[in-house]
Amino acid sequence: MLFIYIKRIFIGFYSLLKGFKVTFKNLLKKPVTLNYPVVKQPMKERFRGMVDLYPDKCVICYQCIKICPTAALDLGHKTLEDNKTKNITKFTFNAELCCFCGLCDEICPTEAIFLNQMYEVSYFDHKDLIKIDLMSPEKYKNVDGGTS
Amino acid sequence: MIPMLLSGLAAIGFIAFSAMFLIWLERKISAWIQNRMGPMMTGFHGTLQPIADTIKLLLKEDIVPKGVDFLSWWLAPFFVTVPVVMAFLVIPFSPKWIALDLNVGVVYICSVTSLCVLGIFMAGWGSNNKYSLLGGMRSAAQIISYEVPLLLSVLLVVMEAGTLSMQGIIHAQSHGWFILKPHLTLAFLIYFISATAEVNRVPFDIPEAESELVAGYHTEYSGMKFAMFFVAEYTNMFIISAIATTLFLGGWQGPWLPGVVWFLLKSYGVIVLLMWMRWTLPRVRMDQMMSFAWKVLTPIALLNILISGWFMVK
Amino acid sequence: MGDLVTINMGPQHPSTHGVLYLELQLDGEVVVGCKTHLGYLHRSIEKIAENRTYTQFIPFTDRLDYLASMNNNLGYCLAVEKLLNVAVTPRAQYLRVIIAELNRVVSHLVAIGTFAQDLGAYATPLFYAFSDREKIVELFDSICGSRLTYNYMRIGGVSGDIPAGTEQVIKDFIKYERKQLIEYNELLTYNAIFLARSKNIGILSKEAAINYSVTGPILRASGVKWDLRKEEPYLVYDQFNFDIPVGTVGDSWDRFKVKLDEIEQSLRIIEQAIGAIPEGNPVSKVNRVFRGTGEIYLRTENPRGELGFYLVAEGGFNPTRCKIRSPSFSNLSALEELIKGLNISDAVCVLGSLDIVMGEIDR
Missing domain, CATH: 1.20.5 (Single alpha-helices involved in coiled-coils or other helix-helix interfaces)
Known part of the structure; x- marks a missing residue:
């Protein structure tokens, strides 16, 4: 015992x-682990970061607007007088609604819209976050540590 | 008067410095064990991190929750910190460096260190928070129970050395550390386990059990009051290691290096062991811990005293 | 019997695994009554499903059981495929099995780590589990581009073929993980304190488990040999050899051990699948429009139990009704009975062993 x-x-x-x-x-x-702010890990090739756009490639097919599950994208266009060429009037992206699913990237027929490699996406101003102008080349200039 | 004041200041300075170093060491050891890096940004490998933490805690808002028991809420941090400083009175850092070589040093240090249960219980009661109250209750039960095996194991050392003075015990070990004798090895194990419980470290950290009681008795404390609990916890850890060093590991004795270096080396060695334990073991339950104290540790300690006492008398 | 103390455990508490709110009646430290309050994470996902097309809802299934997104995707896609009669290529089926089993490993690793954390092993087992998990998450990142909400499965296939070299990574991981499992056994499973804390705590009998419609590892820990991968094989699960680990008593330790054993079985499945993976095109394009009529209930074996999707379609692009049977919800219902009479430490232990995910309970 x-x-x-x-x-x-x-x-x-x-x-x-x-x-x-x-x-x-x-x-x-x-x-x-990595000593993060000093050493950064490169993102994977298929990584889904912020939504980005090549404005020249866009054919204004509205596929991305339709597939977006959270309605984070907003596109407007006007047809010119010759009834053929279309011009984008606005193409904005609401990063607050976006769920980074990548469906817009997949559905785009011309690969104009895509998700870039940015992952440090903090803004100083809330307004910058909800209306990002995808047509502007400097769209992600305000982002903390990011280069578009 | 002035030398006493100076030595008091030196003790407080040492406490602050040692606590800071221990916090850094704890974070580093936990990081290494968990394959992480730990603090890296402030200073070389994060050595200045505790200072940054202290500044943060000093600048923090001191939140007083609604309905606190004012006196016990305010006094609790002091009741935890003051005994810690008092204990430094009899710690023999080297043959010369001891504030007061009391002839009842062992009794003094054991009684003073067990005073902080009062502060912990006051914090638990005064916070007006049920989690804090549970933590305080647990702490009182735990510390009082583990006092018994702790004192019984210390008693064996006193029997072996024949003196209660801290320096006297170290002198008695000049022909070999006490831990090398088999019955005192057992006593060291008992002392180590009960001292771990005494300072609320894992696996006996039930008073502040994070996953159960959020933070136990200091849930509601913030700012400098929290820092005082924190410093007291780490300094308590140093004190029990210092006692272990004095009683079992030969104190400041050792070749080549000066005594104070040997003492600190041994003490911090024991602390590293405590930290290693913290980051390895799960927590025991309240009733298991109590039954471990009363059904395992106390009988073994008593038997140990009985058998080795019989040999000593013979 | 003294006065009872009411303690609000949660919605913000370190060990309630999210925003679960338990109203505990304590007598001293013993729990005499427990009331569960839900709904802090309610996002009306079922209603969202009715307003989205079939493809658009896939990202939302990620947010159900966020630790096993792939399995949720899989369950939903299988249900839609059966509803709308969409064919899947064999390569896609094999890929789905591999991915789903890898995610099961991930989910169980998190469960093990957090359970150890609940028992007070300060973060160390959790970090070991997470660094193992990291390897698979990295792999998923390279396959589908995200680390938590994968959105990988598509109706009729997957979003992209695995990149070159993935097979080797998975093979290496299997080898590595087998070694790690031994380490977990040494660090936790047979640790004396761990055993004392979890053995014979919160015993869920066979009958009670069935009555509460508990599923998954928790049901199997109670000694019921029930696994949908064996009983109603979907995908290509009938082609693999694997065992169903069952517990003996149904206590917290058994629930932990069953999960640990299931990792080993999942590794076995992955090993067999990776060797037999056929050539072909697994990718299903998004820009196909799905519509159909009918209703379907399809259940799959998620890491936490049976995930069921009940879909009704009436010809439109959206389902008219979507009901999700989430495993954690049923598993949680057993909690109130389990923790009565235990003390507060054991209540945390039982809650940890039930391994709930709030995203799935509140939906």
Whole structure:
């Protein structure tokens, strides 16, 4: 009876020591994390960052507007007098509604709209976030640490 | 008068510095164990991180929740911190560096360190928060129970050394550390476990059990009051390691290096062991912890005293 | 019996796994009554489904059980495919099995890590689990471009074929993870404190488990050998060899151990699938418009249990009704009975072992 009691205590201590062994082994390993603001990990090729646009490629087919599950994109156009050429009047992107699903990227027939590699997307002003003009070449200039 | 004041200031300075170093060390060791890097940005490998933390805590708003028991809420941080400073009175850093070599040093330090349960319980009661109250209750039960095996293991050292003075115990170890004797190895184990419980460290951190009681007794404290609890926790850790060093590891004795270096090396070694333990083990439950104290540690300590006392008398 | 103390555990509490709110009646530290309040994360996903086309709803399924997005995608896509009679190429089916099993491993790793955290093992097992998880998440990132809300499955296939070299990465991961499983056993499973904390705590009997319609690892921990991958094989699960780990008692430890064993079984499935993956084109284009009529209920085995989608279509581009049977919701219903009479530490332990995800409970 007493022997079993003592044996149980010993087995208990032994099992704890095994845990110590595991943590000690990991203590000697190299860290798996990066020293983030100094060292940055390159994003994967298919990474889905902010929505971006090549304005020249866009054919104004409205596919992206229709597929967007959260209605984060807003497109307007006007037809010129010759009834053929269309011009984009506005193409804005609401980053607050966006769920970064990438459906617009997939559906675009000319690959005009795409999701870029930006991941540090903090803004100083809320207004900048809800109406990003995708036609402007400097759309992501205000973004913290990002270059579009 | 002035030397006493100076030594008091030196003690407080040492406490602040040591707590800061320990906080940095804890964060680093936890990071290494978890394959992380820990603080890296402030200073070389984050060495200035505790200072940044202190500045942050100093500048923080001191929130007083509604319906606190004013006196106990305000006094609790002091009741936790003051015994910690008092304990430094008898810690022998080197043959010369001891503020007061009391002839009852061991009794003094054991009684003073167990005072902080009062502060913890006051914090738990005064916060007007049920989680804090549960934490305070748990803490009171825990610290009082673990006092018994702790004192019993210390008693064996006193029996072996034949003195209650801290310096006297170190002198008694000049022919070999006490931990090397088998019955005192067992006593060291008991002391180590109960001291871990005494300072609320994992696996006995149930008073502040994060996943159960949010933060236990200091849930409602913020700013500098929280910092005082924090400093007291880490300094308590240093004190129990210092006691372990004095009683079992030969104190400041050691070749080549000066005594104070040996003392600090040994103490911080024990602390690293405590930290390693914290980042490895899960937490025990309240009733398991109590039954461990009363059904395992206390009987073993008593038997140990009985058997080795019989050998000593013979 | 003294006065009872009411404690509000949550919605902000370190161990309620999200915004669960438990109203606990305590006698000392013993829980005598428990009331669960839900709805802090309600986003009316079922209603959203009625206003979106079939493809548009896929990103929303990511947000149900956010730790197993791939499995949710899979469940929804399978339901829609069966409703609208869409064919899937064999390569896509194999890819789906591999991806779904990898996500099961991820989900169980998080469950193990957080359970250990609930028992007070300060963050260390959690970080080990997360660094294992990171390897798969990175892989998913390279496959579909996102790290948490994957949106990878499409109706009739997947969004993109796996990039070159993925097979080797998965093979390496299997080898690595087998080694890690031994480490978890040493660090946690047979640790004396861990055993003392979780053995015989919160025993859910076989009958009670069935009565509460508990599913998944929690049902299997109670000793019921029920796994939809075996009972009603969907995709190509009938072609693989794997066991169903079952527990003996139905306590918290069994629930933990079953999850750990299921990781091993998932690795076995992935190993077999990766060797037998056929050539072909798995990609299904988004710009196809789906419409049809009928109704369907289809359930799949999610990491946390049976995920069911009930869809009614009446010819439009949208389903007219979408009901989601989420596993965590049923699993949570057993909590109130389980934690009565335990003390507060054990209540946390039981809640952790039930492994709930609030996104799925509130929907």
